[in-house]
Amino acid sequence: MPTRDGEQRAEQTVLRASTAGLGVAPLQKEVLGALRRLMTVDAAFFATADPETLLFTSAYAEEPLTAATPQFLDNEFGAGDVNRFAALATSSTPVATLDAATHADRWASARYRDIMRPLGLGDELRAALVTGGACWGYLCLHRSDSALGFTPADAAIVARLAPHVAVAVRSAVLDAGQDRSATEGQGPGVVLLGDDLHPVAVTPAARRLLDLIPGVTATGWRSSPRRTTPGP
Numbered sequence: 001m002p003t004r005d006g007e008q009r010a011e012q013t014v015l016r017a018s019t020a021g022l023g024v025a026p027l028q029k030e031v032l033g034a035l036r037r038l039m040t041v042d043a044a045f046f047a048t049a050d051p052e053t054l055l056f057t058s059a060y061a062e063e064p065l066t067a068a069t070p071q072f073l074d075n076e077f078g079a080g081d082v083n084r085f086a087a088l089a090t091s092s093t094p095v096a097t098l099d100a101a102t103h104a105d106r107w108a109s110a111r112y113r114d115i116m117r118p119l120g121l122g123d124e125l126r127a128a129l130v131t132g133g134a135c136w137g138y139l140c141l142h143r144s145d146s147a148l149g150f151t152p153a154d155a156a157i158v159a160r161l162a163p164h165v166a167v168a169v170r171s172a173v174l175d176a177g178q179d180r181s182a183t184e185g186q187g188p189g190v191v192l193l194g195d196d197l198h199p200v201a202v203t204p205a206a207r208r209l210l211d212l213i214p215g216v217t218a219t220g221w222r223s224s225p226r227r228t229t230p231g232p
Contacts, residue, residue, distance in 0.1 A: 007157075010037040014161050018168035024048060024176065027168050028060050035141065035161075039154045043121065043142040047085075048173050051134035054086040057173070064119045065142070070197060071115045081111050083126045089135035094128035095159040099149040116142070123149030127158050129166035137169040 017030035028046045035041060047059035065072070075081055082101035088094045098109060106112040106122065116124070122145035129137040139162070143149060190203045191210070202210070 007038055010034045011157070011161065013037075015164055018164040020168075021175070022168065022172060024058065024169070024172045025060070027165075027172055031139075031165055031168075035158070038157055039141075039150070040143060041141045042144045045138070045140040045142075047138045048169055049085075049089070049129075049135055049137050051136055054089050054135055056138070064121070068115050068119060072111075073197070075111045075115060079110060082109055083124075085126065085128060085138045088126060088138075089128035089130060091128070093159075094130050094135075095155050095162060096126055097150045097155055098122075098124045098126075100152075100155070104149075117145060120145050122146055125150040125155060125158060127162045129162055129169050131163050131166035131170060134170075136166050136173060139165070 011034070013034040014031055017027055017034070022030065032041070032044050032046060035044075043062045043065055045059065045061045045065055047056045049055065050057050061069070076084055083096045083098060088096060098106060098112060102108040102112075106117075112122075116122070121142045123143050125141040127139040128135050129139060139158070141150070141158075191199050191201070191206050193199060
């Protein structure tokens with residue numbers, strides 16, 4: 001457990017990062033590094049989101065999450081489960097743990113049964129990054145599968161820091177998209193995905209919009225050492 005001084009230093013790191021005008025990737029690195037000084041995190045997912053549709057616009061995911069991206073996406077958008085990101089984004093309490101939502105019965109969650117447990121993961125702490133009534137991103141922290149999940153104190157720390165991180169994510173996303181006006185008047189951007197979740201048809205407006213999203217091209221998701229993916 002971190003000391004109180006350690007907690008204060010880590011929290012100050014998050015607050016400084018949230019006001020430093022960082023881009024999305026550096027911000028994700030700083031925030032996750034600081035959170036790991038506050039609590040045990042064995043894998044993490046950190047996404048930006050469209051505040052109108054609540055869909056992911058870019059995402060950073062660590063192993064072993066990356067390999068299960070299709071399953072996570074199916075659980076998030078195609079099946080009912082606890083603590084779905086879009087639900088947290090519109091909830092009065094946008095931070096929640098799996099253990100609390102299932103009353104310590106993780107098997108009640110299909111995400112745990114079918115995806116996380118086979119990956120060796122147990123409890124998760126999810127947060128919707130909301131500021132000014134709009135959601136700009138999502139954070140999900142994972143722990144290895146054991147009886148020790150995230151504590152109410154862990155959730156309280158994330159709940160206290162999440163609004164500051166949301167402001168920073170909003171700034172980073174808007175700064176990265178300042179040239180979006182080039183697409184105005186071009187009609188809606190539409191992307192048709194195949195079964196493998198890669199684009200098979202892209203409108204010209206969508207092609208321009210995709211160029212504004214970190215980690216995405218009109219032909220698919222870019223791979224990199226950071227493992228940028230479209231899902232947790």
